[in-house]
Amino acid sequence: MSRLPKLPELYVVGAGPGDPELLTLKAYRLLQTANVILYDNLANQELLALSPAACECLYVGKKPYGEYTPQEVIHQLIKEKAFEKGRVIRLKGGDPFIFGRGFEELLFARAHGIAAHYVPGISSMQALGFEDIPLTHRLVSEGFWVLTGTKEDGSLSADLRLAMQSNSTVVIYMGLKKLAHIATTYEAEGRGHTPAAVVMHASLPQRRLVTGPVRELPALVAAAGITYPALILIGEVVALRS
Numbered sequence: 011m012s013r014l015p016k017l018p019e020l021y022v023v024g025a026g027p028g029d030p031e032l033l034t035l036k037a038y039r040l041l042q043t044a045n046v047i048l049y050d051n052l053a054n055q056e057l058l059a060l061s062p063a064a065c066e067c068l069y070v071g072k073k074p075y076g077e078y079t080p081q082e083v084i085h086q087l088i089k090e091k092a093f094e095k096g097r098v099i100r101l102k103g104g105d106p107f108i109f110g111r112g113f114e115e116l117l118f119a120r121a122h123g124i125a126a127h128y129v130p131g132i133s134s135m136q137a138l139g140f141e142d143i144p145l146t147h148r149l150v151s152e153g154f155w156v157l158t159g160t161k162e163d164g165s166l167s168a169d170l171r172l173a174m175q176s177n178s179t180v181v182i183y184m185g186l187k188k189l190a191h192i193a194t195t196y197e198a199e200g201r202g203h204t205p206a207a208v209v210m211h212a213s214l215p216q217r218r219l220v221t222g223p224v225r226e227l228p229a230l231v232a233a234a235g236i237t238y239p240a241l242i243l244i245g246e247v248v249a250l251r252s
Contacts, residue, residue, distance in 0.1 A: 016045070016095060016096025016097070017096060017097075017125065018092035018093045018096060018098075018123070018124045018125070019092060019096065019097050019098070019124060019125040019126070019127070020088055020092055020098045020099075020100060020115070020116070020119040020124050020125070020126040020127070021040050021097070021098070021099050021100065021126075021127050021128075021129055022100045022102065022106045022112040022113075022115055022116050022126065022127070022128050022129065023037045023040060023041075023099050023100065023101050023102065023106065023129040023131065024037065024102060024103075024104060024105040024106050024112075024129060024130050024131015024132070024133075025037070025049075025050070025052070025053035025054060025057060025101050025102060025103050025104070025131055026054075026103075026104065026131045026132045026213075027103070027104055027132055027133065027134040027136070027137040027212050027213040028052070028054055028103070028134070028137070028211060028212060028213045028214040029054070029137075029213040029214060030054045030056045030057055032132050032137075032213060033057060033131075034129065034130070034131065034132075036129050037129050037131065038060065040099060040129065041057060041060040041061055041099060041101075042060055042061065042062065043062070043097060044061045044062065044065050044097055044098070044099040045062075045064075045065060045066070045091075045095040045096045045097045045098065046065065046066045046067075046068065046091040046092075046095050046097070046098045046099070047061055047065060047066070047067045047068070047098075047099045047101055048068050048070045048084065048087055048088065048091070048098065048099070048100050048101065049067065049068070049069060049070065049071070049101040049102075050070065050071050050072070050101065050102045050103050050110075051069075051071030051072055051073050051103070052071075052102070052103025052104065052239055053101045053102060053103045057101065061099075066091070066095065068087065068091075070083070070084050070087065073238070081111065081114070084100075084115065085115065085118045088100065088115060088118065088119055088124070089118075089119070089122050089124065092119065092124045093124075100112070100115055102131070103131075103134075103239075104131055104132070104133045104134050105130050105131045105132070105133045106128070106130075106131065107128065107130070108133050108156070108183070109158055109183050109184065112128065113128075116128060134183075134212045134213070134239075134241050135154075135156065135181045135183075135241060135243070137209075137212035137213040138207070138209060138212065138241070138243055140212070140213055140217075141207070141209060141219050141251065142250070142251045143207060143243060143247055143248055143250070143251050144247050144250065145179050145181070145247065146178075146179065146247070147246075147247050147250060150177075150245075150246035150247060150249075150250070151177060151178055151179045151245055151246060151247050152176070152177045152178050153176075153178040153179070154178050154179040154180070154181055154245075155169070155172075155173035155176070155178055155179070155180050155181065156181045156183070157169055157170060157173065157180065157181070157182050157183070157185075158182070158183050158184055158185070159182045159183060159184045159185020159186070159187070159188045159192070159242065160184050160185065160187060160188060166185075166188050166191050166192070166195075170182075170192065170195060171195065171199070174195075174196065174199055174201055178245065179243065179244070179245035179246075179247050180242075180243070180244040180245055181241065181242070181243050182241070182242040182243075182244070183241060185242045186208070186231070186236075186237070186238060186240050186242070189208075189227055189228050189231060189242065190228045192224070192227075192242065192244075193224055193225050193226075193227050193228055194225075196224045196225060196244070197224075197225045201224070202223060202224060202225030203223050203224075203225070204223065204224045204244055204245065204246070205221065205222075205223065205224075205244075205245065205246055205247075205248035205249040206221065206222065206223065206224035206227055206242065206243065206244040206245075206248055207219060207220065207221045207242075207243045207244075207248045207251075208220050208227060208230070208231050208236055208240050208241070208242050208243075209240060209241050209243070210236045210237065210238075210239065210240040211239065212241060218234055218235070218236050220233075220234045220236065221248055221251065224244050227242070
């Protein structure tokens with residue numbers, strides 16, 4: 011008797027900020043049923059051990075300003091593997107809908123007749139709590155802005171100047187290359203003294219953290235040897251850490 015073809019489906023899954031124990035229960039269960047896993051540079055590779063022995067695991071990462079897998083190639087792999095093998099897990103660091111292009115992949119899959127689903131993950135900005143830095147605090151922060159440090163055209167987000175005028179915490183992803191520009195922008199607005207932090211490998215044992223006035227961040231980061239992946243946080247909540 012012939013076997014029924016496998017249903018082509020995609021799960022865009024958040025792997026969390028790095029610590030494998032911060033994976034959601036739903037993601038944990040899905041990884042155990044995967045036929046194919048397409049995983050990112052920031053997804054902890056320890057999670058691949060949860061997959062079945064026959065699961066095909068393919069690296070499709072993008073290193074900042076380095077080697078990367080083109081998005082078009084990732085789309086084609088999603089289509090090819092879903093129709094060939096059934097359940098594809100697209101495993102992405104943090105949350106796949108926060109600067110992760112996960113929504114684009116979900117729409118691509120659906121446009122090609124593939125059932126697609128989203129599974130959220132803990133974002134790296136939430137991992138700042140391990141450094142005793144809350145995103146909000148009722149006495150000093152009314153909310154938080156989440157920005158990308160580098161837009162598609164390579165420029166710094168214009169929303170940064172708007173965010174600086176608020177009493178909210180500012181969180182900047184993928185901004186390390188623009189750190190000097192960020193610092194001088196705050197200084198030019200008379201806010202160079204604002205407490206700030208940069209954390210690399212948030213939630214992992216090898217994480218590194220520096221704190222200080224935003225105008226001093228470039229020097230602090232260089233002295234500490236902090237590189238990618240790193241997250242920038244600016245606001246009075248940083249001062250609560252001390």
